[in-house]
Amino acid sequence: MTDPEIASPSAFPEPSVLATHSAATVRPVHDEFHGDLLEVSMGPQHPSTHGVFRMVVTLDGEVIVKLKPVFGYLHRNHEKLGENTTYLGSMPYTDRLDYLCSMTNNWAYALAVEKLAGQPVPERAEYVRVILAEMTRLVNHMCLVGFLFNDLGTSFTPLLYAFREREKFIDLFESLSGSRMMCNFQRFGGCRANPSPEWLGAVSKLVDGFPKFLDEYEQLLTGNEILLARTQGVGCLSPELAVQAGITGPMLRASGVGYDIRKADGYGIYPRFDFRVPIGAHGDTYDRYMMRILEMRESVKILQQALRDIPAGPVMDPKSRLRNFRPKPGEAYGRIEGPKGEIGFYLISDGSPNPLRYRVRAPSFVNLTVIEDMCLGRTVADSVVILGSVDIVLGEVDR
């Protein structure tokens, strides 16, 4: 340590808590007040907690020594309702899990049921799914970057850019599925509607113009000195901890672990596309921000290839049954690489119209479990930014 003000974690009264994480450096307080800890409850109504999340933070001065996340303020009994409705009846509920990316939730659920029932999917539907999933990824990452800058104190401006662009995507979702946010579009064995050539042309036009927006966005944000000062070296997550905690998605890749289910599983038709998986080096908040930006550029590539190659044909397997759908007894786990990480659905069928067990593996819930390790030794203001970079949606965390 070159800075004499900053002591090693072992100098702090509770070394056992802090020694677990290498990046946690704390500033000891040498005055008569030292030792008085302050407990602050952030949330559930707090502008930076992205919904109704609550953090009980124990502070020494302004430094976090303990952070306890409190979940469950949006527990909407998703899994219990899923066990009491038919397989198809759960599809609209999956929209409301991660309400920024309903299309990927739909796909993950459809994939699980298709695995359970052995249902094939037509070629064109696979392409449509890839197109919609990558569009969702663009929307999610754009909005995440906007919200992250909100947490940094920009007061809405980057979010206005993101939402301006998001509206263009949302309009396309609406013209295809009839709903802006809750698309409810995928079905077991295909998609609900066949996109017209005009719709695909509109997507193509939007996607081709997207890198220009991204350049503008990055020019405004990426080199910004405040961003660099507030995010570089903040909230480091080591690759070992990330793997042990089951972190997935851009957050895992920011820590330097090259794991992307699109490459690892090759579900759908992803092996046909040429794209790279960006990987970070430090695992700090800045890397997590850059992962989103770089992934958006790769998504644009996938979209361009998919829009070029999409074949004609039906989008629904004619043999698929939606009404009175009773899969054979068995179990299946379907997972995809959602914008936030691995979103998976685990289903057990007993041959009845309802699943016997319906379980959601929500990426933002798992990613949130390491929030304490990232925040220890940082200030309260940093914890807000770190939480923003995790990318949580409370509908999915609490389910």
Place this chain on the structure above:
Amino acid sequence: MTPEAPITDNEREELRRQGIMLTSLQEIYNWGRSNSVWPLQFGLACCAIEMIATATARFDIARFGAEVFRPSPRQADLMIVSGTVTKKMAPQVIRLWNQMPEPKYCIAMGACAISGGPFKQGYNVLKGIDRFIPVDIYIPGCPPRPEALLNGLIELQKKIRGEKLTGPNAARHLRPDGPGERLVPEFGEHDLNPPHDPEVWQAPSLPRKT
């Protein structure tokens, strides 16, 4: 108390052309209030995203003077209950409502805030925020479009403009006997305790033929 509309609108317009502006205290007070409604920056679930979309450039809630989203309930006039209220969250929502100063208004945005919506059957979902908070405007939808929220806001503005300053029908915040804080339920073992505020909401009784 002055009678309603002592002069007609035509007469007033005529006077305005002559350079004389006539108004009543009630009118100008309500006009000012209705055009500067500050909502509480408070998102619960999916509808919050549409609420943010309403605040952004395309829909621009600033056109109606309601763009100042306040994170503190003490500075807010309007609570937009945007999303599912769970039983764990309901005490906090009602506490926030109690912390808002009068005059205050409540918009129940979306099916969940109105009745529990698609999650009504869930064991942890409050079946409508109107069981504890007096709701002024209900906006159906799952989630409602931003245009619907704007329409709800316009309806609220109409409601504010129609409020009386004096008399038996005076607005809630001007009546000395007007209700103060609402009952904050307890997050009990099985349900909220009590499950609804009897002053605000009673279970509807079915009309029976005798």
